[in-house]
Amino acid sequence: MAHNGLLQSDELYKYILETNVYPQEPEPLKEIRALTASHQLSFMGTSPDAGQMIEMLLKLTGAKKTLEVGVYTGYSLLLTALTIPEDGKTVAIDVNREFYEIGKPLIDKAGVEHKINFIESEALPALDKLLEDPASKGSFDFVFIDADKINYLNYHEKVINLVKVNGIIVYDNTLWYGSVAKSEDLVPETLKEGRTSVLKFNKALAMDSRVKVSMAPLGDGITICRRVY
């Protein structure tokens, strides 16, 4: 989800984007970002600075088999498909196919659609289905969660069993526009529900011995988890 200025100063964020995010952003990602900019929910798109970190993690871990929950128009999905190897595969779940169809022509143009298995579904039953398949359990190198915040803890309980030991799970929006660090009376009404979910999630994750976590102030916060056992 895009940054809205609460987390860092606009000047600093602009500096980061202009200095090393935009110059390194691949052309297909620039195109999908531009295409999404006119959509009424464009604030939902993954921030390019968070995307840059995801690309680095995918490369560093040599990720070949990945899972994404929350596709929207496909910025993070296209980034993943461009980054994993030619024989890599990514399973992408979203309840809304129409959003995915907006970006799909650019995914096709980039020639990476053969790496993508898009599943149109509510995420929890789709994850349960994956868990029923012995070949999926503990098999994913990398998981990206970027859907409804209220379910983050539910998603965590599923994907912790889908990702490999030492595999990575990245959660988006874990600083919720910077609202997590503000007292509730200063938080706009529209952010309160998400803030409550994110606060609960962040606290639970910090106590979870199955993962080691690192929170980074990219976009409006990403939490990077490594499955320990």
Ligand SMILES: C[S@@+](CC[C@H](N)C(=O)[O-])C[C@H]1O[C@@H](n2cnc3c(N)ncnc32)[C@H](O)[C@@H]1O
């Ligand atoms: C923040 S957007 C994802 C942004 C995307 N990662 C990108 O790079 O542009 C959240 C997406 O999650 C999907 N979503 C929300 N709740 C969901 C649910 N319960 N199950 C599946 N998808 C869901 C929405 O349809 C939306 O497309």
